[in-house]
Amino acid sequence: MTILGIDLGTTNSAMAYVKNGQPEMIVNSRGERTTPSVFQKNINGELVVGSVAKNQYSSLPEQTVLEIKRKMGTDEKITVGETSFTPEQISAHFLKYLKQAAEDFLGEKITEAVITVPAYFSDAQRKATKIAGEIAGLKVERILNEPTAAAIAYGLDHPDSEKNIIVYDLGGGTFDISVVRLDKNLIEVKASAGDNHLGGMDLDRLLVDWVAEQFAEQYDVPLFSFGEASEITQRHARVKLEAENVKKSLSSELSATFNLPFLAVYEGKPISLDYTITRAEFEDIVRPLLEETLVHVDKAIHDAKLAPDAIDDIILIGGATRIPLVQQLVEAKFERMAKKDINPDEAVALGAAIQGAMKEDSLSEESSLMVIDVCPYTLGTDVLRIVDGKRQSGYFDILIRRNEPLPVTAKKIYNTVNDNQTTIDIGVYQGDDEDARVNDDLRITETPLIVDEIPENAAGKEKVEIMFRYDVNGLIQIEATVLSTGRTISQVLDAQRGIMSARQVKEAKLELFDDWEKSKLASEMKGVIRRAKKVRRNAEPQQAVQIEEAIQQLEYAIQETDVELVKTREEALLDLLMEIIE
Incomplete structure (x- = not known):
């Protein structure tokens, strides 16, 4: 396979x-x-x-x-x-x-x-x-x-x-x-x-900005400021595509031209763009x-x-x-x-x-x-520190340093900070500055891993060992162990901002594979496919395999929404059915 x-x-x-x-x-x-x-x-x-x-x-x-x-x-x-x-x-x-x-x-x-x-x-x-x-x-x-x-x-x-x-x-x-x-x-x-x-797309944007500057100088009006919203969006799309083409041309040519006929209508007059940029000018921009x-x-x-x-x-x-x-x-x-x-x-x-x-x-x-391979980011958690005699929370404490070979595992022991503290929240952050304060931009997890059932004790007496493991896929697992009881909580970081839940993934998968069957092409080919499946049921084993392969090829073309390919494979399927029926 x-x-x-x-x-x-x-x-x-x-x-x-x-x-x-x-x-x-x-x-x-x-x-x-x-x-x-x-x-x-x-x-x-x-x-x-x-x-x-x-x-x-x-x-x-x-x-x-x-x-x-x-x-x-x-x-x-x-x-x-x-x-x-x-x-x-x-x-x-x-x-x-x-x-x-x-x-x-x-x-x-x-x-x-x-x-x-x-x-x-x-x-x-x-x-x-x-x-x-x-x-x-x-x-x-x-x-x-x-x-x-x-x-x-x-x-x-x-x-x-x-x-x-x-x-x-x-x-x-x-x-x-x-x-x-x-x-x-x-x-x-x-x-x-x-x-x-x-x-490269950022270089394209710089070229789009250059075109807009040329236009503003020529017509004394911003390129993307007039017309209906849909017209402006369409105009920007045309300029963006042309910027990509110009960028590619300048890799082999010393100059290239933005050629955009009938790009817009301004004050009742059609406007076409025809601006030439040299490679030297492009290089100065980027x-x-x-x-x-x-x-x-x-x-x-x-x-x-x-x-x-x-x-x-x-x-x-x-x-x-x-x-x-x-x-x-x-x-x-x-x-x-x-x-x-x-x-x-x-x-x-x-x-x-x-x-x-x-x-x-x-x-x-x-x-x-x-x-x-290596871990590209420094990984750590947030801790409380004594700064100028005062307790301040939210400092970044490193467990795994940037560019450690993978897979890598790191452990550190942390103490409780309050009397009778029974829980610890472990946030996971990525960054590089050991002296930095953590913030949401550095946070990996949506919610912290909560270590509970810590025995009540004086501040600093209870210790929790925190382990980070970074695997070869660049995925992170954390584990926390209350040393006095041996209680361990382990979690692969799934509950992250922007990450779909298992249920959402399952639903998305079903939608993805059902969508093509609702298309116009699928509707047009439904009769041919139904007929082919009917013939397949009564066909010899080798012929049934041929029909199944032809059906799959047609369905694939439908999913591609490639009209010409659909026609070609529809004809191939019909020819095969005729041969078998005869």
Whole structure:
């Protein structure tokens, strides 16, 4: 059984598997190696994802959801039409699409996957990603950090290497930097850093702002200030898409043009945009943002206890690393050229597939790898301290430090602070500053773990041992033991802000797999499918299998809302039925 490797990206997603010991990309039903992470309710009320949704974004912006990855792990609801979705539900639609495309490509059922996330994703974001996989009908075998996945792909191709590498990952919505030690078949992440709100889409926004400035100078009116609200939204969508195209063009051309005919009507006159921007102008606009990534690079190098000249290879992944200025900044930092033989859009999915094959033990002994990842955040709890002779609560006390190898377990003993205290509330926080006061932005848990039934005693006499465990999936377990009685409470952190309950997950899964049956295409094909099932009941065993496969192929095309594919597979099913009946 194949374990699918999935790169669930902010702007694009991809999938891969291992064949004969080597990872290979899987194309979707449109023959694409990457799938836009775009979700939409189309004009027929059907839920669609991928290129179909992206191509209709400029005409249906209010019905379209982009960049949902940035909302993972939050309790925000996204309304599309009259329906509200959680981020997990929308991500599940992408994963279901990829799962079905992989099944179509491989000709087998897919039930397991390794899904990648940014190294700097929080526990809540990781858990939300795992839930999205569950809703989509996948058992998520591993949540894998994206830079680590790329390092795995690199390590498989360089099995005898002994070197230090950096993986610089500038994707559509996030930035990660990891320092990795390759020691033959051992891949050890030494340190990671990053920013979950810095990526190619932020560069697109800067270009949108540039266009708005040009327009304001030319027409003396803000570009997004006139017309009906729906017109403004549609106008912004068109400019945003064009900004992405211009950004991509400037990676290979010295100039590019914003060409947007009939973008708006102002004072009764149609307005078209035709602005040319040079690569040099673009670089001036985005340089400050890109230089922010180097701050995180310095942090990771420092945490890895290495000097820049100790780095042997530079691996660039994420579509935004195609920007020449990105390459120049990173290469200047390390005074060496980046590797050019790695596809920045595919390395993460390939590495995830290899991780899946490692789980299956389907790699040869020569190709087998051992991977050691790190905890990207410092984790701790809140304690009371004596400051200037006064008791003050809410100070951050560290249990697990950033960049500890995974899995990691840490324990500390805490005392009661009041006479006859019978309970302790354990909050879990992530941060870096040991002297910081905790706040809701740092808190991981919705509510604290409550340790009760502590014997009444004088302040400081009763002791509670608190243990944090951070596993290879980046998920956290806490345990508290009252030392005088041995009473222990243990909990995997599920009750988090923004995380769906088990009941909500079950309901979302049922909705996801029922939605397609209510679509217009499904209604049109209902008669054909009913007829095919009737013929199947009386067919020979081999013929029954052929009919079942043809029905599944047609149902898959319906779920894809691909009209041409539905027609093709309807004809194939009808031809098969005619052959069998005759």
